[in-house]
Amino acid sequence: MTNLFTVAGLDKDAPRPLADRLRPRTLSDVAGQDHLLGEMGALTRLIRSGSLGSLIFWGPPGTGKTTVARLLAQETKLAFVQTSAIFGGVAELKKIFDEARARRISGQGTLLFVDEIHRFNRAQQDSFLPVMEDGTITLIGATTENPSFELNAALLSRARVLTFRALDDEAIAKLLQRAEAHEDKPLPLDENARATLIRMADGDGRAALTLAEEVWRAAKPDEMFDTAGLSDIVQRRAPIYDKAQEGHYNLISALHKTVRGSDPDAALYYLARMFDAGEDPLFIARRVVRMAVEDIGLADPQALVIANAAKEAYDFLGSPEGELAIAQAVIYCATAPKSNAAYRAFGAASRLAREHGSLMPPKTILNAPTKLMREEGYGEGYAYDHDQPDAFSGQNFWPDALGRQKLYNPPERGFEREIKKRLDWWEKLRRERRDS
Template sequence: MMTDLFPDDIPSSRPEEIDGERPLADKLRPKSLDEVIGQTHILGEDGTLRRMLASGRLGSLILWGPPGTGKTTVARLLADAAGYRFEQISAIFSGVADLKKVFETARTARRAGQRTLLFVDEIHRFNRAQQDSFLPVMEDGTVVLVGATTENPSFELNAALMSRAQVLRFESLNRDDLFALIERAEAEMERPLPVDETARETLMSLADGDGRALLGLVEEIYAATGSDDILDHEGLTKLVQRRAPIYDKSQDGHYNLISALHKTVRGSDPDAALYYFARMIDAGEDPMYLARRLIRMASEDIGMADPQALPLAVAAKDAYHMLGSPEGELALAEVVVYLATAPKSNAIEVAYNTALALAKQTGSPTPPMTILNAPTKMMKSQGYGEGYIYDHDTPEGFSGQEYFPEKIGRQNFYQPVERGFEREIRKRMDYFSKLRATKRESGKS
């Protein structure tokens, strides 16, 4: 895994500066994809980008990952490796007029036989119309678009744009990658980093998988220490003015505690759940990470057994956004207790997974003609909507029609449990099932 170690707006060489004045991150900027640390799942021998380069055809990409995971650096090096001219813009500072200029420059370059890789940083910040403006130039080959985003592209980018680009997930640096980066810094500085082993581990924990942050800390340490200084854990944390986490967020401690929190919530033990929640908060865990996991628990382990669990978990996330720390953490703690004491059911998860598996197996069968709209005369003449029964027109408010495609037939995915609100849902479903059978029998007769 690799981090975006190098600021987007700093060129690889600036002759007007003395080399010693250049930031450490700039000095260590990779000159080729082979020098990149990490992201082996896309940069290894069988990685996506390696295969793309080997094929001789560079396609549009969306690079998705946390800040400082190498998106900009890889885009630059990808353009070099493919022989494309590199053009970069930021969605934060660019508008439609800027895009038009970039597109025209790319057209001019193409007429001269030079293809353009257009790198768009923070692409998710463009609105729908701005995102749509990329479609024509992507389709006619004017540019190969490489967008970078820290947000889930499924939620932030237009479907049309997503369909024309491959999404590559960038991950944070692991411990070995961070260690290798420190070694590169030591070679550049021509002396070991003045920290003991405990402080070195603390330093990698503070970086939290972000190589750019790590190099910033390393540079700060070199600037503040002499050749005979050796910092320990306390000296390091005092120097960088940060509280070291009690556990490493990217290693076993992090995953052990979130697993413990999730399982104590599932096991309906509010006291143990509060304990693990408090430990993670005290360790410096991002409260929004915990908020996301609590929302997941509400869906995965409680579901329709208590339909209020999910909106309450989302409300706690919003409350934290509004209040910040430490007041907002109380809203999250409230949800921890609520989820732990709520009735439990995974019936929704089981039903969804079963339905998804069937959807993947059965292709695209057409729904029954009776429930298809018929907005045109031709469609009406072909039987669209014929025989549809408007449920509200029936005495029970339930028509009992068949809604599954004929090719598949009736299926039963959702099986409510006899706990919480799902007990009531089970009664409703049993009633509907009996009523459906009655209506079918009467229809036959």
């Protein structure tokens, strides 16, 4: 009879990837996360305290998020349950929660690890709250996206966010040494090729071990590869720049300044260089959103809409199809009318708020929900703008001790030309009604 596990690809003797065979067995074996797992690391302190609490692991792929979650369950004697927001839904979560409740009755807690937790919608994220609060589960969610933007505030308020860092060259080098010891043979790479492989891994430990495995498979007896030979084997080029170092900041700066300078061709050139170097497209998309609000602003309000839509399109399509959406947003922003008036106005408002943040608004524009407040003059004399000619009262909204300030000065460009006309018209009405 045919073994069903063999048919399903689950034969216990089936070869396992090198990255799986080298998966750390203790927290001290995890590479590159000393800020979390070192002697004074955040997770080390939590384990010592005896109270883990729910956590969100935020960081790039291949940095050990899943492994650390599994080892934490082992360390704290919790049952480890793993699911993914990509494949899971409400029905699966309900089943997991029911099993965790039954487990809790028998005296064992549950550590639920949710990969790609940001892919759950808001309602699905809310479903975790009751079981987190009553202790049914200890949640560890993993995400590559900024939790502040992608996760519910209610969920974040019940979990601590811990940041996993991309592995540096030293950590990747140690992983390769561990792989060589495990395989009992050196990687057939010369010194330059070895350095290139480390760069190709791009901070991803799993990718480094996968590349090493490809090299061993391809090598003939006594064969040694140089950098060119390595690139031929793995069909991958080393990043043009280290994303954590100078090249990363040089190219994003060049992209930003060419968009600001209204040169779409140069902007596309630098964008293509960043894609070619392996830059995270979502990082680029976020920077394009920043360009839309900093350098275009209300001169073309549609720029922000398009930049945000490009980010969502990439998130939906992935690489390489989604890269075109970001390129389209870059072209739009580069060719849009430019204005930093909103950027400058907000900066001025922030400074004013820091300097005069204790001043009370005029009583006329404050509500008076109590008799005492009405007797104190709250709301007295307020003019409802919709009842006034031109739907404009011209009344004072600034603290009396500060007086009216001018912060936003739109230029005569793009849509802000229309905004300036409105502001000038309202100022004219304000003067007329003040003088009458």
